[in-house]
Amino acid sequence: MDKRPKKSDLYLRILQPFLEKRKMAFPDFVKAFTAGITRMHIGDYLYSQEDFVPSSWEFYKDDLIGNRDYLIHLEDLPKQYKHLSLDTPHTTKKWLEAFSEKDVDQEPNNRKIRDGVVSKFTDIGMSEEEWWSTYDEGNPITYNINSLGLRSDLEFEDLVPNEFIPIFGCSHTQGLGTAEKDIWFNKIGENLPLFNCGLSASGPMEVYLLLRQLYEQKPFDKTYICLPHGERTAHVSNKRIIEGGVHYQQIFLKEFEHINTAINMETKNMYTSITISAIEDFCKANDIELKMYVKNTFQGVKDFINWNIIAPPLTKMYRPVLGKELQVVDPKIHTPAQIKNACARDLIHYGVNWHDNIAEYMIG
Secondary structure (H helix, E strand, C coil), X not given: XXXXXXXXXXXXXXXXXXXXXCCCCHHHHHHHHHCCHHHCECCCCCCCHHHECHHHHHHXXXXXXXXXXXXXXXXXXXEEECCECCECCCHHHHHHHHHHCCCCCCCHHHHHHHHHHHHXXXXXXXXXXXXXXXXXXXXXXXXXXCCCCCECCCCHHHCCCCCCEEEEECHHHHCCCCCHHHCHHHHCCCCCCEEECCCCCCCHHHHHHHHHHHHHHCCXXXXXXXXXXXXXXCEECCCCCEECCCCHHHHHEHHHCCHHHHCCHHHHHHHHHHHHHHHHHHHHHCCCEEEEEECCHHHHHHHHHHCCCCECHHHHHHHHHHCCCCCECCCCCCCHHHHHHHECCCCCCECHHHHHHXXXXXXX
């Protein structure tokens, strides 16, 4: 017998008002996040074409991208994926092409400029085919996604109060493009089971909400939080889904298209600062040992300089601010092994060298 919930049941749960969500059992609460388009969920599950920015709808309707082989779907879970959303042989360049320039068809020179930018941000000194065919040789990457949409072999029912440690963070903690054993929290030497609550496009608000909801139903004595893009804010969509990210909302959904005009960066920083304090205060009030790395994106990228490690090619966009001290992947001076160590498989997320240093930061 198929025990998975019906689509209609999931839909009704997700459509409840936000205050009702706070009364949910943790598994249902998590699904209000993991059903999000910013959480790598299948695009037309809750949203329709009319909800999308045209370029993002075209992106998701590409057969190589918008299918159940690469995107999370609550009705399919638990499930093991070989590739997940951005981490596919097809997606990285298509992603950059789709959202780096809107008017390439109207002006041929714009296409040339866009293609140059995409090449610059994906330059690893080898072809796509060679990179994808060799990256995880001897260390295959698979994604075990549990029934909640989280990358974890544990289910909520497996958690014994005060005998597990929850891990919170964004897609770097979820481990996009990274083998399970290489994610930072698997290098910190904890003996208790680790429950990975890392979510794509997450910031402090997602962490605060999930941490509180989990603690109130399955208390814990210790937690780890890793947020290298701490300026991100969460927003509830008209479909009652808690969508994440700073720029992800407006490039996907029309309702958020002008969010950066309505809510400026200083306001977002105010919200995130208050939320980070709330995380700290909640942990202190409940005697939860908190190990937290939280920095805005520029501060986080600057740590590549502080730690003297090589950064993936996409970080070239921060060179004008951080200068040449930022060592970005350069096939002219870095070996293939160094490049692989600096990059996740998708070329967007940080590599094993970063995960090693985050682990040391948490231990220290």
